[in-house]
Amino acid sequence: MLRVDSLHAGVGGKEILSGLSFELPAGQVHAVMGPNGSGKSTLAHVLAGRGPYEVTGGQVSFEGADLLALSPEERAAAGLFLAFQHPVEIPGVANMYFLRTALNAVRRARGEDEVGPGEFLGLVEQKAAQVGLDRALLQRSVNEGFSGGEKKRNEVLQMAVLAPRLAILDETDSGLDIDALRVVAEGVNALRGPQRGFLVITHHQRLLDYVAPDAVHVLVGGRIVRSGGAELAPQLEANGYAGLLGPQAGGALAPLAS
Amino acid sequence: MSPLTALLARGPGAPPLWRPAPRPGEASWLTDRRREATRWAEGHGFPTTKHEDWRYTRLDDLLEIPFEPAGPASSAAEVADEVAAEVAAGLGPHAGGPRLVFVNGHLVAERPEAAGPAPGAQVGSLARALEQTAWSERLQSLWAPARAGYDHAFRALNDALAADGAFIVVPAGCAVERPIELVFVSASGGPPVLASPRSVVLAGPESQVRVVEVYAGAGEGPVLTNAFTQVVVGPGASVSHYKVQAEGTSSFHLSSLEVRPAEASRFSSWLVALGGRVARHEVGVRLGAPGAAVSLDGLFLPAGSQHHDNPVRVDHMAANCTSHQLYKGIMADQASGVFNGHVVVHEGSLGTDAHQVNKNLLLSEHAQAYTRPRLEIFADDVACTHGAAVGHLDDDALFYLRSRGIPEARARALLVGGFAEEVLARLPAGPLEAYARALVRARLGAEEGSGRPSEAP
Ligand SMILES: Nc1ncnc2c1ncn2[C@@H]1O[C@H](COP(=O)(O)OP(=O)(O)O)[C@@H](O)[C@H]1O
Numbered sequence A: 001m002l003r004v005d006s007l008h009a010g011v012g013g014k015e016i017l018s019g020l021s022f023e024l025p026a027g028q029v030h031a032v033m034g035p036n037g038s039g040k041s042t043l044a045h046v047l048a049g050r051g052p053y054e055v056t057g058g059q060v061s062f063e064g065a066d067l068l069a070l071s072p073e074e075r076a077a078a079g080l081f082l083a084f085q086h087p088v089e090i091p092g093v094a095n096m097y098f099l100r101t102a103l104n105a106v107r108r109a110r111g112e113d114e115v116g117p118g119e120f121l122g123l124v125e126q127k128a129a130q131v132g133l134d135r136a137l138l139q140r141s142v143n144e145g146f147s148g149g150e151k152k153r154n155e156v157l158q159m160a161v162l163a164p165r166l167a168i169l170d171e172t173d174s175g176l177d178i179d180a181l182r183v184v185a186e187g188v189n190a191l192r193g194p195q196r197g198f199l200v201i202t203h204h205q206r207l208l209d210y211v212a213p214d215a216v217h218v219l220v221g222g223r224i225v226r227s228g229g230a231e232l233a234p235q236l237e238a239n240g241y242a243g244l245l246g247p248q249a250g251g252a253l254a255p256l257a258s
Numbered sequence B: 001m002s003p004l005t006a007l008l009a010r011g012p013g014a015p016p017l018w019r020p021a022p023r024p025g026e027a028s029w030l031t032d033r034r035r036e037a038t039r040w041a042e043g044h045g046f047p048t049t050k051h052e053d054w055r056y057t058r059l060d061d062l063l064e065i066p067f068e069p070a071g072p073a074s075s076a077a078e079v080a081d082e083v084a085a086e087v088a089a090g091l092g093p094h095a096g097g098p099r100l101v102f103v104n105g106h107l108v109a110e111r112p113e114a115a116g117p118a119p120g121a122q123v124g125s126l127a128r129a130l131e132q133t134a135w136s137e138r139l140q141s142l143w144a145p146a147r148a149g150y151d152h153a154f155r156a157l158n159d160a161l162a163a164d165g166a167f168i169v170v171p172a173g174c175a176v177e178r179p180i181e182l183v184f185v186s187a188s189g190g191p192p193v194l195a196s197p198r199s200v201v202l203a204g205p206e207s208q209v210r211v212v213e214v215y216a217g218a219g220e221g222p223v224l225t226n227a228f229t230q231v232v233v234g235p236g237a238s239v240s241h242y243k244v245q246a247e248g249t250s251s252f253h254l255s256s257l258e259v260r261p262a263e264a265s266r267f268s269s270w271l272v273a274l275g276g277r278v279a280r281h282e283v284g285v286r287l288g289a290p291g292a293a294v295s296l297d298g299l300f301l302p303a304g305s306q307h308h309d310n311p312v313r314v315d316h317m318a319a320n321c322t323s324h325q326l327y328k329g330i331m332a333d334q335a336s337g338v339f340n341g342h343v344v345v346h347e348g349s350l351g352t353d354a355h356q357v358n359k360n361l362l363l364s365e366h367a368q369a370y371t372r373p374r375l376e377i378f379a380d381d382v383a384c385t386h387g388a389a390v391g392h393l394d395d396d397a398l399f400y401l402r403s404r405g406i407p408e409a410r411a412r413a414l415l416v417g418g419f420a421e422e423v424l425a426r427l428p429a430g431p432l433e434a435y436a437r438a439l440v441r442a443r444l445g446a447e448e449g450s451g452r453p454s455e456a457p
């Protein structure tokens, strides 16, 4: 479904991703873990098409198409979704209206019928209840004045409404209490299926206790230094990323026994 | 030719403006004031960018145009009718409230409410009121003597030239249910026209009234609208004032709204400005009695090469008064917008609560915004804030919307509409709100239904 091939990307001439490769087959959940500043969000943004990040080398194919050639809205229409680490506040645009505009834009791009306001209201209220988002927040401006947890629930709500083929969750679990964490996990698990893929960026094994990943990638210094199965997560939790480093700290990475 | 004489250049046979002739039946005090005002204008000349309050508004082009004061019969009456009908359609079906239509400052149509606006309330022509001795005497105090000085020559010119406008009187305790609609059409069939409408609202103690002023343009020729509206808000009264300025882009629009709130009164105003080549809407409020509250909101949306100037002056001169200002500008293309807000809290105005915010959005690299929020405090025990911002569309917000599949043009329109929403949301729901929203939507290319996020119930 998603194939990232020696991806180089950066901003303002500074390289952040330095030849990153992995493959995410349809039907799988892959976790990406790594220390702060290792390039996890940059990877997410580059996949979603955000400026000012520039791709300086490598390829990304999504469902066989050249992902990097598409505009952000075309990527969304193709089925890609990014749950932001820091969701943006949009004053003056009602959350409900934004959601319906997004859904209908994607549907129109796919040649599907638009959903009318009445039908949409039913859909969104049901999904909002599932993610535990206060209905009042549907009438408010997008993310404006939302608490950190409400913003994350709102990201999960958008994911549930748009039902993407590939969802990238950028630290959606950070700063959440256990109930909210379950909501995120349930959001992923509810959509999980043979046609869908998930790239779950996280710092904590906690989320992976609820969303069993098919693979874990360790991102350090803009490169995937280690890939393994679900068992990699608890090892990282126990030993930290430093545990991945060899005896000569700061030097080459020692292979991890698996 | 000096700029003043250029403006006042008269056709052959016209009476010299610097000594206005008495109009038939005119009270002698009015003739005197008109002459004094003309002398003052001649003596002081027109404001230039050297004047603090006109720093960003160039009048060079305007002063080159030989405007003629408009007479009661308009050469563009037909096209004016069309525009008036358009405005009427925009405001929605006549809901029984009174509506007055003026062309170039002269009353042309009057649609009084079937049973009158409310018992004892009066809505009509200022010219007619001036013909009645009782009102003429009352109105005399609103034509300030020239020795008191004018803010600038355009105010003096309105004093000198205004012949008509709306005259609204609401007696004590009376609540006028439906908004009173005043439609001012600026129309020229060719020769440049100077329109000088003047309106007076006298709201008695504990009364309530809403007044809508819509300015629209018609015809090809340039018009200078030099309008002046005075609102006297009686003790405990509540007055709402709405202004939609949608003149043509070859017109100049200069206007002043002067408000005198009495003790414990409420006054709110909303401005939605779209039209004019150069458009300036001044608001001046003197809070001279305790416990009054004013709220002044504005949304200005110049595009093309339009220039919009919004001077707001609030003087807190009594205890426990509240003033709120929220002005937002959205400048497209090469347009420029100015917010020049000045709040003065005078000595002894204890318990003053004054807040002023101006935010501007630039939609192009060539658009400009000038913002000067000023707050001067000479009293203790006050709560005052002010703030200003100028920015472009937020890239993060734009990407957020696009990442959800919303095409870029649509995403931009949503964000700009969202920026305007903060002011639009403060308009009370109703036909006027719908009208203002439709005009703003048309200007911004936004779509219906995007607005009005509401607070949590
Ligand atoms: N827009 C940007 N401009 C400059 N540097 C950036 C930008 N975005 C990210 N970086 C830098 O790239 C590195 C990786 O950042 P990021 O991808 O956010 O890391 P992570 O999400 O793994 O914490 C950091 O050093 C960060 O400072």
Ligand SMILES: [Mg+2]
Pocket (backbone or CB within 6 Å): A040, A041, A042, A085, A170, A171
């Ligand atoms: Mg990050």
